[in-house]
Amino acid sequence: ELGFGTGLNLLVSLAAWRRSGQFGILHYTSFEAFPLSPDQMIPAHEAFAPLQELAGELAPLWGSRITLPDLRFELILGDARDTLPEWSGQADAWFLDGFSPAKNPELWEASLMAEVAAHTKTGGSCATYTAAGFVRRGLQAGGFEVTRCPGFGRKRHMTQGFKP
Known part of the structure; x- marks a missing residue:
């Protein structure tokens, strides 16, 4: 997470x-x-x-x-930009729940999304409440198949990803 x-x-x-x-x-x-x-x-x-x-x-x-x-x-x-690359683990699933991209853009950088993908097992997933296009594109560039789907509560849309 x-x-x-x-x-x-x-x-x-x-x-x-x-x-x-x-x-x-x-x-x-x-x-x-x-x-x-x-x-x-x-x-x-x-x-x-x-x-x-x-x-x-x-x-x-x-x-x-x-x-x-x-x-x-x-x-x-x-800072996950420093600690995630050093982590030796592989995740089955990720919650990407940093503050909104507008308030915490460094947690949504394409390079960090690529690290998330690199630390995800084949068949693994990710999900985030944000549907921001640049977040989806960063996850796609990292290797996830990404979908914008209905959100929860007052959120109209969210993002889910799957690593083939």
């Missing part, structure tokens, strides 16, 4: 993992230049009632690593 923020994507992913009856461990890595403190994250989770139990389970563990029987979480601190 690019842009950990409040950790909401981690909570939703782990909740879905557990509901699906998966066996094994969810490996979740996030890149964040400006991490929030647990004291900032915890109140943000209160708005998501279905996640309260899970948020309470993780609240005392927030930090750069969390290890549970079904979760291996790592928060990589620093």
Whole structure:
């Protein structure tokens, strides 16, 4: 994930993992230049009632690593333009959730989107709430097949990608 923020994507992913009856461990890595403190994250989770139990389970563990029987979480601190190229991992799926391209253009540069693609397994995917054309083109140039699709809530469109 690019842009950990409040950790909401981690909570939703782990909740879905557990509901699906998966066996094994969810490996979740996030890149964040400006991490929030647990004291900032915890109140943000209160708005998501279905996640309260899970948020309470993780609240005392927030930090750069969390290890549970079904979760291996790592928060990589620093600018993703510097830290992602050094990461040895390969992702099955990416949440591209940095601030909007207008407010945080460096997190949407074509060179970073190429790094995302280079660190994605064949058959992997990416998704972002933004439908900005230059973001889609950057993902395509990196090797993703990209689609603009209906968004959620007040977002009319979003972007999904697949690495063939």
